[in-house]
Amino acid sequence: MVDWQRLSVGERTLLERLFWAGGLSRGELAQSVDFSKSKANLAIASLIGRGLIEDSGTQPSSGGRRPELLRLSHGMGVLVGIDIGATSLDVALLAPDMTVLDHHAEPADVRAGPVPVFGRVRDLLRAALARCGVAPERVLGIGVGVPGPVAFDSGMLVNPPLLPGWESFSIRDCLGEEYRAPVFVDNDVNVMALGTHWRLRGRLQNFLVIKIGTGIGCGVICHGTVYRGADGSAGDVGHICVDPQGPLCHCGNAGCVEAMAAGPAIARMAEAAALAGDSPRLKDLLDRNGSLSPVDLGNASRAGDAAANAIVQQAGGQVGRMLAAVVNFFNPSHIFIGGGVANIGPLLLASIRQSVYRRSLALSTRHLDIQYVPQVDSAGVIGSAVLALQETMLAGGRA
Numbered sequence: 001m002v003d004w005q006r007l008s009v010g011e012r013t014l015l016e017r018l019f020w021a022g023g024l025s026r027g028e029l030a031q032s033v034d035f036s037k038s039k040a041n042l043a044i045a046s047l048i049g050r051g052l053i054e055d056s057g058t059q060p061s062s063g064g065r066r067p068e069l070l071r072l073s074h075g076m077g078v079l080v081g082i083d084i085g086a087t088s089l090d091v092a093l094l095a096p097d098m099t100v101l102d103h104h105a106e107p108a109d110v111r112a113g114p115v116p117v118f119g120r121v122r123d124l125l126r127a128a129l130a131r132c133g134v135a136p137e138r139v140l141g142i143g144v145g146v147p148g149p150v151a152f153d154s155g156m157l158v159n160p161p162l163l164p165g166w167e168s169f170s171i172r173d174c175l176g177e178e179y180r181a182p183v184f185v186d187n188d189v190n191v192m193a194l195g196t197h198w199r200l201r202g203r204l205q206n207f208l209v210i211k212i213g214t215g216i217g218c219g220v221i222c223h224g225t226v227y228r229g230a231d232g233s234a235g236d237v238g239h240i241c242v243d244p245q246g247p248l249c250h251c252g253n254a255g256c257v258e259a260m261a262a263g264p265a266i267a268r269m270a271e272a273a274a275l276a277g278d279s280p281r282l283k284d285l286l287d288r289n290g291s292l293s294p295v296d297l298g299n300a301s302r303a304g305d306a307a308a309n310a311i312v313q314q315a316g317g318q319v320g321r322m323l324a325a326v327v328n329f330f331n332p333s334h335i336f337i338g339g340g341v342a343n344i345g346p347l348l349l350a351s352i353r354q355s356v357y358r359r360s361l362a363l364s365t366r367h368l369d370i371q372y373v374p375q376v377d378s379a380g381v382i383g384s385a386v387l388a389l390q391e392t393m394l395a396g397g398r399a
Contacts, residue, residue, distance in 0.1 A: 002052065002076055002140065004393055010035060010043050015052065015072065015393060020202040022097065023056060023069045044070075051075050056097075072096035077140040078132070079388050080181075082121060083188060083380030084146050086110055086162050086214035087340075089117065091124040092381035093132055096140065096389060098198060102128040103381060110147065110162065114169040122178065139181040141392035143384030144171055145191035147215060152232045155185035161250050162215055184391045188380060189235060190226050192373065193219025194390075195383030196336055199374050207332045209373060210237070211339035212319065216258045218326070238262065240322045257322040261315040263294045263341050269311045270297040279307035298344035312344055313351045320355020327360045327368065338373030 007015070010033070017032045018024055024032065030040035047053045054073040074095045083090040089108035093101040104124055108117060129136060148160025155172045157163060172183040193209040202224060209219040216238035220227040228234050238258030239251050246255030247265075259265055270292040274282035281300050286292050300308035323335065335356075337349060353370045360368075373379050 007393075008043070010039065011047055011052075012393065014040070014043055014047060018053060018070060019072055019097070019389065020198070022201060023071045025069060029070060074099070077138040078129075078134050079140055079385040080125060080142040080179075081381035081384035081388070082125075082142065082144045083191065083384055084108070084110065084117065084121075084144070085188060085340075085380075086147050089120065089124075090381050091121060091128060092378075092385070093128050093134065094381070094385040098382055098385060100378065100381070101132050103378070104128065110166070111164065113165045114163075114171075114174075118169075118171065118174050122175070126178075136179055139179050141181050141388030142175055142179060142183045143191065143386070143388035143391075144175075144183065144185045145188035145380055145384050145387075146171070146185060147188045147213075147217070149233045149236060150185055150187050152186060152228055155183065157185075158232070182388075182392055184387050186226075186228075186384075186387055187217065187219070187232075187235070189217035189219040190228065191219075191383035191387055192338060192379045193221050193383065194226060194386045195379035195381075196373055197221050197224075198382060198386045199379070204334055206330070207334040207336065208323075208326065208330070209336045209338060209379075210319070210323065212262060212337065212341040213339035214263050216262050216319070216322075216339075220330070222330075237322055237326060240325065242318045242321045257318055261318040266294045266297055266311065266315050266341060266344075267292050269314070270294075270300075270308070273307040273311060279305050281305050282308065294341050294344055298348075301347055302345050309347060312347045315341075316348045316351025317355045320352040321359060323352065323356050324359035327356060327364050331364045333367060333369065335368070335370045336373040337370065338376045338379060342372060342376070 013033055014029060018029055026044055029044060030037050033040050051073050053070050055068045056071040076096050078101065079094045079096065081092045081094055087107060088105065090105045092103040095101060110117060146157060148157045148163045151158050157166045160166055171185050175183045189209060189211045192211055196209050205224045207221050211217050218235035218237040220235050239256045241255045242257045242260060243255040247259050248254050249256035249259035270282055271286060273279050274286040282292060285296050297308050297311060301312045356370060357365055
């Protein structure tokens with residue numbers, strides 16, 4: 001195992017710069033830090049000698065010898081990224097430079113409770129390590145994203161609305177029974193935001209990631225780091241009220257945007273439209289399948305179904321109304337939309353944009369860009385692995 005405690009501040013800085021850049025030549029890495037070139041080169045040589053960074057090939061030549069590209073060494077070990085959604089489960093093994101070595105995704109039901117869910121996680125993780133020929137002691141760190149509020153210091157869920165029975169369950173203790181590596185737990189949207197931040201190579205310093213699925217949550221990147229707030233609940237935007245006369249939310253309040261525009265609400269609106277005779281297409285699907293999903297609504301919308309389009313526009317408008325308040329408060333440069341409901345189609349994104357721009361102040365939207373999460377399928381496991389490496393490496397391996 002890597003002894004992170006023995007790294008100097010300068011060596012940690014070099015590793016962090018190399019990690020966020022995704023690969024640099026020796027010259028570029030030396031120039032990226034604030035200390036002297038000789039000191040930087042000495043630290044780089046030390047890190048190479050200790051097997052923490054390695055050559056990964058050559059860059060295109062700009063004249064003369066092609067420079068070799070450095071990366072975090074694959075020989076250090078592996079990271080585990082676990083992304084648990086309300087209806088899905090992803091487990092991945094990644095190299096320290098975020099190369100995905102193994103990735104498995106499958107449906108899951110978190111309402112079954114933490115014991116069966118994490119029993120399955122442990123089975124999948126053992127199988128992934130076996131496929132990659134990696135011993136458990138080679139795991140450097142484990143990052144876990146869960147769909148609920150997390151007290152980050154303890155790694156415990158706190159009164160999670162979508163996860164009944166999970167509050168007293170210690171994910172750290174469960175995984176710690178098999179692995180000596182430190183385990184870090186965070187809200188699933190925070191890890192998606194971290195994954196997006198890494199995909200963008202840290203170029204954006206102030207942005208939001210909105211996940212619209214069974215619930216609605218927000219990951220906040222502020223000054224280049226995840227902002228969690230005083231107790232870890234920052235970004236719980238799904239319970240912002242957009243209509244005081246709206247339906248009752250599972251949190252106990254009325255008119256939360258989650259109760260009006262998340263996946264279950266969209267499915268209910270689609271079924272109501274079908275039963276009311278507003279959409280023969282949706283009625284036919286409902287008769288055949290017994291229920292409707294946001295995917296069904298999205299397919300009908302893309303086919304030009306007027307009732308489906310109205311529901312998509314209504315949901316997008318409500319999400320946009322909530323986001324307008326957040327934009328006026330935070331003034332992000334970008335908002336990235338992800339989650340299963342984001343797959344409904346371009347009309348949802350257009351409706352969110354229209355509502356945000358109409359309801360936000362001109363200055364706060366002057367340079368605002370609203371788009372989909374880049375490479376959304378892997379953002380959760382990438383973000384979980386980024387969390388694991390950051391906390392393990394930069395915090396000296398605290399758990």
